Amino acid sequence: MKRRDFLTTAATGGGAAAAAASLAATAALAPLAAPAVAKDRVEWKMVTPWPRNSPGVGINAQRFADMVTAMSDGRLTITLYSAGELVPPFEVLDAVQSDLAQVGHAASYYWQGKAPALNLFTSMPFGLMAWELDAWLACGDGQALWEETYAPFGVLPFYAGNSGVQAGGWFNKEINTVEDIKGLKMRIAGLGAEVMRRLGAATVLTPPGEIMPALMSGAVDAAEWVSPWLDIAFGLQKAARYYYMPAFHEPGPSLEILVNKARYEILTDDLKAIVRAAAQAVAGRTLADFTYNNTMVFAEMAEKYPSIEIRTFSDDVIRALGAMTRTVLEDMAARDPMTAKVYASMRAFTERCVRYQDHADLPALRQRKLALGL
Amino acid sequence: MKRRDFLTTAATGGGAAAAAASLAATAALAPLAAPAVAKDRVEWKMVTPWPRNSPGVGINAQRFADMVTAMSDGRLTITLYSAGELVPPFEVLDAVQSDLAQVGHAASYYWQGKAPALNLFTSMPFGLMAWELDAWLACGDGQALWEETYAPFGVLPFYAGNSGVQAGGWFNKEINTVEDIKGLKMRIAGLGAEVMRRLGAATVLTPPGEIMPALMSGAVDAAEWVSPWLDIAFGLQKAARYYYMPAFHEPGPSLEILVNKARYEILTDDLKAIVRAAAQAVAGRTLADFTYNNTMVFAEMAEKYPSIEIRTFSDDVIRALGAMTRTVLEDMAARDPMTAKVYASMRAFTERCVRYQDHADLPALRQRKLALGL
Structure with a gap:
């Protein structure tokens, strides 16, 4: 400290x-x-x-x-x-x-x-x-x-x-409501850790090579690492049941x-x-x-590792994570002038991106799926 | 020919x-x-x-x-x-x-x-x-x-x-069903033109500098060019009412x-x-x-040009465009061995991408919007 x-x-x-x-x-x-x-x-x-x-x-x-x-x-x-x-x-x-x-x-x-x-x-x-x-x-x-x-x-x-959007992580407990985050022991890096902590999780930053054993032994209930390519390479699928995708924090x-x-x-x-x-x-x-x-590894994941259950955080959980993210970022900005400057610029551009992507990448990805019947 | x-x-x-x-x-x-x-x-x-x-x-x-x-x-x-x-x-x-x-x-x-x-x-x-x-x-x-x-x-x-995903184009006629494509006079480039033609449109490849006058005079009912940044620079918003986004064809x-x-x-x-x-x-x-x-121009588009009505193609229209796209591509592949090779590789990878993005970029974009309350 x-x-x-x-x-x-x-x-x-x-x-x-x-x-x-x-x-x-x-x-x-x-x-x-x-x-x-x-x-x-x-x-x-x-x-x-x-x-x-x-x-x-x-x-x-x-x-x-x-x-x-x-x-x-x-x-x-x-x-x-x-x-x-x-x-x-x-x-x-x-x-x-x-x-x-x-x-x-x-x-x-x-x-x-x-x-x-x-x-x-x-x-x-x-x-x-x-x-x-x-x-x-x-x-x-x-x-x-x-x-x-x-x-x-x-x-x-x-x-x-x-790396592109990362995965939310490997969980041995389901996260159905924001209440489920309370008491969760999770390996998570960066600002996401602070958000999870404020929602009641106990977070640790287990070194990469120790994530799998920590999940396996129950030392942690959940762990995020990168995305399918590296997660599967590290064997995380052997140690947890639920794979939450994508990451809110990266x-x-x-x-x-x-x-x-x-x-x-x-x-x-x-x-x-x-x-x-x-x-x-x-x-x-x-x-x-x-x-x-990520694309190639994910394509064969279901077949190779049928025990993995892919989940996504519910809209209610996302809203709670979103509100707490804002609090964490505003607290950081209040404490440090350089963070305040960077956050103001990045947030303004992010909001513009949301408006544009609502008519660009987001519907394009949705329509492609529909058009290909997948 | x-x-x-x-x-x-x-x-x-x-x-x-x-x-x-x-x-x-x-x-x-x-x-x-x-x-x-x-x-x-x-x-x-x-x-x-x-x-x-x-x-x-x-x-x-x-x-x-x-x-x-x-x-x-x-x-x-x-x-x-x-x-x-x-x-x-x-x-x-x-x-x-x-x-x-x-x-x-x-x-x-x-x-x-x-x-x-x-x-x-x-x-x-x-x-x-x-x-x-x-x-x-x-x-x-x-x-x-x-x-x-x-x-x-x-x-x-x-x-x-x-360029990233482009825009579907500027229309003076609404496209509510696939029937509305019949008889449509449209400026459109590339494989998208062939798809539209087979669905009954009359397509032309108006040179860039002549797109705005062609839309204005009614020589075409619709025209796609690039995306907000270049479309607005070319003044297309002055010549058409509906802006369909995104492009299915690019x-x-x-x-x-x-x-x-x-x-x-x-x-x-x-x-x-x-x-x-x-x-x-x-x-x-x-x-x-x-x-x-594109992001910056789009952010001020609504305010600067309030007459633009942003639309997206309906799911039924997308399904019809998807089916006809497949026919066009399979016809091309049947006529030319090099096209067949490229199409097979690209299509296999596209299908894997759809599966991965369904748990990556697509929900990430959707959840970001939700989290930011936008």
């Missing part, structure tokens, strides 16, 4: 100290000024919280590194260090900030303890879908606000893709590439363009990977 | 002739063998059917050219020629095939007369949404089938983005970048990687542009 308070203060009210630290880091890079770099090969270390070659995330971090190296013909060579190989998984931002690594591939909400607004750049419960989040970042206020949030850390964020969670800003700024213009384009390219490929594999 | 038959034959049954022509084109490039290119600067001409700087399409063609030039520090410089500046709008494929231009930015369905399967790579009515099409291309059979379809032309296709139409294959193959590996990544990067940006601008 003390750590969180300190970091929140440093990133917002006490931003001056962080900014000073960032300037000091920049000054330390002085020997690598532009002309020297232009002639030489540059080597960057890249860190991630993902195990090596993990589907969707680790593989696309490697793709980014390979693309930059290939496009620059090795003039900017990026070597990937996976979880724990150079730094512990949750020290990616620290490593990029301190120039121990020059680039990272992660998710913003891991650093919510340092700046609560970072939560929203990953996903807002009942917020933007994957392609809407990309639109808000690329064409709306999103990218500027993201850069402002990371500025005290001397780090530049790039959108690196999305409609389109994003991934990020973080670059040490001082290192980026001393790159030549062609290398800057290469880093930027590689991030955009891998973003598209990441959503494609999740969309394709 | 004769021209269409000839071209269909050349691209499929009579593919040998086309393949020979393609080989001849490759041979003609011999003076530019790899070593010479590696040391020198390469200049490519790029052609598009779009007017210069047209929103969504022309601007993103220019972005692609600029990205390649910047990433290669001018070693591969691409100069864009917009509609009519080097070749007429609908001669983009011919120009890239003949090496008059080395790269093009267009939409596959413009070349359906040369290979009917190309229709499907743009969009299948009641088919894949934007992110699903990208997934099928990147991770399924899509890219390999697309390259196979273009192989007789000596051209390599890259996915260059998507759930996620794609754009393409076409590269002369022989020119691509003699590039150095770093330049190949740059071309590939720039296409992927601009693909993401294109969908972001359409998503953002």
Whole structure:
């Protein structure tokens, strides 16, 4: 709690100290000024919280590194260090900030303890879908606000893709009314956890590899992880009966590439363009990977695992989750000016998206089903 | 009709002739063998059917050219020629095939007369949404089938983005039952036109700049163009009363970048990687542009243009359009083996997508609306 308070203060009210630290880091890079770099090969270390070659995330971090190296013909060579190989998984931002690594591939909400607004750049419960989040970042206020949030850390964020809407989770208790959430022991990440907690659940953040045993032993009654592709790969279907879909709390969670800003700024213009384009390219490929594999795994799920009962939260439960989500977000915004700014922009765009999608994606998906007789 | 038959034959049954022509084109490039290119600067001409700087399409063609030039520090410089500046709008494929231009930015369905399967790579009515099409291309059979379809032309296709689901169109007659389609005079593009024709409509392909006057004068009763962003920019709301949304025939139409294959193959590996990544990067940006601008324009449409009545096709009309779409596609597949292959793969993936989205994007969009009380 003390750590969180300190970091929140440093990133917002006490931003001056962080900014000073960032300037000091920049000054330390002085020997690598532009002309020297232009002639030489540059080597960057890249860190991630993902195990090596993990589907969707680790593989696309490697793709980014390979693309930059290939496009620059090795003039900017990026070597990937996976979880724990150079730094512990949750020290990616620290490593990029301190120039121990020059680039990272992660998710913003891991650093919510340092700046609560970072939560929203990953996903807002009942917020933007994957392609809407990309639109808000690329064409709306999103990218500027993201850069402002990371500025005290001397780090530049790039959108690196999305998993698409995730699954609500694996449950051994049915959730028929909001009362059923009371006393529920659930593994759940991000802002969704705070919403569930305020509705009476006891939430924990079990590490990925321990989710299945925790469900199996009854240590938790329910657990959300990602979506069919990774959930089935982790064997969660063996440990729970009900699969609630979709997630209310992660409609389109994003991934990020973080670059040490001082290192980026001393790159030549062609290398800057290469880093930027590689991030955009891998973003598209990441959503494609999740969309394709979720679709294919889900198609054979019913046949392979007939014991799974797919459920969706009732409209009453959704309304209760929606109201509590709003309370949680407004409380966060009241406590932190940067969160207030990001939330106002994201919420305004989300409301416009709801109005548009009501005449676009929503009826298109419904009509396609009808037309194909499925 | 004769021209269409000839071209269909050349691209499929009579593919040998086309393949020979393609080989001849490759041979003609011999003076530019790899070593010479590696040391020198390469200049490519790029052609598009779009007017210069047209929103969504022309601007993103220019972005692609600029990205390649910047990433290669001018070693591969691409100069864009917009509609009519080097070749007429609908001669983009011919120009890239003949090496008059080395790269093009267009939409596959413009070349359906040369290979009917190309229709499907743009969009299948009641088919894949934007992110699903990208997934099928990147991770399924899509890219390999697309390259196979273009192989007789000596051209390599890259996915260059998507408009997202389009609008059904502007109507001065209500469509309440499938009977109302009989005798309707409508401007409509692609496979949707064939479906409407078989249901009794008289369809025309009015050029973009003439759609508004044609609707205004009553030369057509209805016209589809793109989606709110471009439809409002073209003033269509002034000429029709009912805005049917969404389009049944273009759930996620794609754009393409076409590269002369022989020119691509003699590039150095770093330049190949740059071309590939720039296409992927601009693909993401294109969908972001359409998503953002459609959302923002739609949000103020009701207030700015209160006379517009937004409608959706009834479930009965959708079922009739769905049944006729299937007939049209099966007829096309029966006439052309390449179309049969592409259709089988795309349809199988679409059916899986319907099953998955029924528990993913569809309920997520519905629940978000409920949760936000909108």
